[in-house]
Amino acid sequence: MMNKSYKRFFRTLANVNRLKIIHFLQERGAKNVTDIVEGVKLEQTLVSHNLKRLHECHFVEVKQNGKERVYSLNKKTIQPLLALMDRHVNTYCVNCKEDDHE
Amino acid sequence: MMNKSYKRFFRTLANVNRLKIIHFLQERGAKNVTDIVEGVKLEQTLVSHNLKRLHECHFVEVKQNGKERVYSLNKKTIQPLLALMDRHVNTYCVNCKEDDHE
């Protein structure tokens, strides 16, 4: 069990901005950075930093298109992963009282 | 999509000590705190803190047994989750060059 890699992969998902990006790409399909920035309402540099991180973990793929870069989800992993978490969260966190203050 | 909850759940998994505990419970079945402490070779207080966190997220269950507390995995979520991550990590992180320095 490669704990370090696991940690990195989970940590990448443990961030609201990256989750926002994932969610956006899931709903709207492949998009370039500008569209993502507009869609998730975050700064361009922040989006780029986070896309980089997501890409390093292979949660997203890139394709150059002229001067744009089009990002899309690696659905093979992300889809079932989010489905699992949905089930878990909805089962156990229906009305999450925990210190979810942020 | 409840980003906050997702974040919390993923963050709980994004920690080597908690992953160690999960791994230990997965291999050895239900165990009390003392056994876990011995098995994962971490301080008792650290183990307790982490068990608490895992429990809050319902990744583990507890059962009082005399003065012991016996913890076990919530296999319904953890098993498929780890299976998914295994596949992902092994596919994409075969020889992970990334800044996995720790």
Added chain:
DNA sequence: CTCTTGTATGACTTATTCATCATATGAAGT
């Protein structure tokens, strides 16, 4: 070859998370 548009990078500051220590609680036994 300069300008513009789109995107990435690096350095730095701040915020979050972790590990540790001291201490508390709780159940049984005497």
Added chain:
DNA sequence: ACTTCATATGATGAATAAGTCATACAAGAG
């Protein structure tokens, strides 16, 4: 009631991660 064994909790300093700012790079367009 006191002691012991098993486990939990709270506070705090240390480590890690996140966001921001300034700037760089890259690909066309003119």
